[in-house]
Amino acid sequence: MSPLTSLNNSGAVRPRLRGAEGGALMTLASMSSIQLGLALSVTLLDQLGALGTTGLRLAWAGLLLLVLVRPRPRDFTGRDLLACTVLGAVTAGMMVFFMLAVSRLPLGTASALEFLGPLAVSLFGPGGGRKRWTAAAAVGVVLLTEPWDGGIDAAGAGYALAAAACWAGYILLTQRVGDSVTGLSGLALSMPVAGVLGLLLAAPSDLVHVTWKLLGLMLGLAVLSVVLPFILEFLALRRLTTSAFGTLMSLEPAIALLAGLLVLGQVPGVLPALGVVCVVIAGIGATRTGARVSEAADVPNDDDSLSAPFPANASRSG
Secondary structure (H helix, E strand, O other): OOHHHHHHHHOOOOOOOOHHHHHHHHHHHHHHHHHHHHHHHHOOHHHHHHHHHHHHHHHHHHHHHHHHHOOOHHHOOHHHHHHHHHHHHHHHHHHHHHHHHHOOOOHHHHHHHHOHHHHHHHHOOOOOOOHHHHHHHHHHHHHHHOOOOOOOOHHHHHHHHHHHHHHHHHHHHHHHHHHHOEOOHHHHHHHHHHHHHHHHHHOOOOHHHOOHHHHHHHHHHHHHHHHHHHHHHHHHHOOOOHHHHHHHHOOHHHHHHHHHHHHHOOOOOHHHHHHHHHHHHHHHHHHHOOOOOOOHHHOOOOOOOOOOEOOOOOOOOO
8 A cells, every 4th residue: 555545545634625625725736836846946947957957856756756656567558658658758848848948938928838738638629619719828829929029038938838739748648548547656657757857858967066955955846846736636636527627727827927926026017917817718718618528427526545547637747
């Protein structure tokens, strides 16, 4: 029995966190944890660089998840292992590109551009009722990038859009893994792959500056921005429908904007702030008008254990 399963079976967190209200609080706490961790990671870029910061955070997250979940090799087929490996590579790309983006762009702008990945999956997935929200997303992108005055860093925007593409791939691959691998085992295999790739990208130029203090800081950031959010999202999805969860997750660019303001002192311009609002509205609209499975099938069951399938629409953390 893994530590996560023991925590779930103990009932220690159940009494006050049942139902949709608890799920909503967990989702908001997850997004806040992610964005706070990212904002704090930005403060270390001068010491470790974007690749070093991301590589160490991914490596710690992969190690922690291996220890906490302890996946069993016999639970995976050859195809499952391949899918987890590819998922790990996409996860590494998503986090590396995003950190490169925030080294050049405000956190809120980078987060809103990255959010175009899951938004595209929602807009252009099965069902046509959501495509009308494409216009709101397009307006948001124009306001964020302000192409008329060249005010945005082109390389930063490119990195953010590459992270968006990786996030879209991450969602589709997570659906594949979630359909065949139970619990968090798929994540516990894919994240170490992401950690190894992250370290390979960072070595040796960035890692030469690592100190014991920085290693400790990155361990804390791995818990704050990767491990804790994934656990919170997993528990939240047992209490919320996919539509409600997706709607709440659409608020993440706005939370990133707030984190950038409070932690990094990044004051957004009026038009970029409106662009974030447009992207959030498009995300909420697209989510509320479609979901991967029926609402009835998504009704949470408090008696489910951590052996339930990994949530197919879980967000990335990082």
